[in-house]
């Protein structure tokens with residue numbers, strides 16, 4: 514049997530480093546590919562691409578594989594970033610990492626690896642697993658703290674069949690141990706957080722370069738003005754920190770949460786307590802559906818996540834339109850946020866999902 518060729522997405526992080534090593538150990542012909550998705554200009558300060566590329570190079574050298582680079586900045590801008598900006602402008606909270614997986618890693622990158630580099634598979638350091646039961650299916654990663662199936666729900670059977678996830682059945686501490694034994698520079702590198710190309714910390718400043726911020730009032734659910742916000746786009750449902758609402762003489766000490774955004778009047782609506790009724794939803798409507806089998810959803814009982822790292826919520830879900838599902842939760846759920854994704858599971862299998870269009874507070 515001829516050796517199969519795998520192109521591994523090298524991010525300069527520990528998960529992809531160990532993935533590349535494991536594939537080499539398993540006897541594949543392994544090539545690393547580092548993508549640049551963001552043009553460096555004055556946003557350099559936000560983007561760690563140059564340092565990440567240097568780390569990816571050092572790792573590839575150490576494990577003895579070639580590293581190639583590719584620039585998908587134009588594709589990223591057109592297919593991910595413009596949507597990200599329009600979602601924020603519409604007062605929603607998008608998840609660009611999900612769109613990046615859909616449009617870049619498992620489309621532009623996959624096509625390039627298959628067609629130009631003549632690969633048999635691509636691989637990434639995502640914590641997910643595959644199973645073959647008639648068709649390739651996506652399963653949660655073994656490490657419950659790291660499972661990344663939420664981010665990969667848009668993949669089809671075909672894309673899953675062409676992708677390898679070498680660390681999906683390993684727990685993260687073990688991945689770090691392997692990297693450290695090999696002496697890889699990425700062994701103790703911090704996990705990346707926030708959107709692909711920018712850390713969480715400077716996010717607001719970054720966003721303000723693209724969307725003009727317009728300050729307005731912070732108002733209680735009873736209509737009392739109790740503060741000022743510096744732009745609705747900087748706030749998301751369920752947010753507690755950063756509201757700068759001072760203690761109030763007559764009020765309770767419970768913390769304040771964002772429970773709604775009134776885009777028309779540029780008002781941020783807040784209430785006290787993490788389970789205030791205005792924060793809770795009984796159901797949601799999702800659109801932009803992507804199910805692994807690319808078929809309409811069969812009505813039935815599933816579990817759902819409305820954001821990453823949320824414990825699964827038992828639910829009943831059904832297709833309510835060509836590109837629309839309704840998901841009814843078994844119990845009220847806090848901070849269901851338009852723009853985030855609702856991802857459905859059947860046990861360990863990630864079936865797919867859609868983008869939350871609307872939360873329903875009554876059914």
Ligand SMILES: Nc1ncnc2c1ncn2[C@@H]1O[C@H](COP(=O)(O)OP(=O)(O)OP(=O)(O)O)[C@@H](O)[C@H]1O
Pocket residue numbers: 521522523524525526527528529530546547548549550618636637638639704705709
């Ligand atoms: N710039 C990039 N070039 C190539 N592949 C990438 C790049 N960024 C991410 N990937 C791939 O996508 C996977 C998941 O990326 P993510 O940004 O979620 O990082 P992570 O889970 O912290 O993994 P890692 O430790 O490898 O950075 C990576 O393991 C890698 O295979």
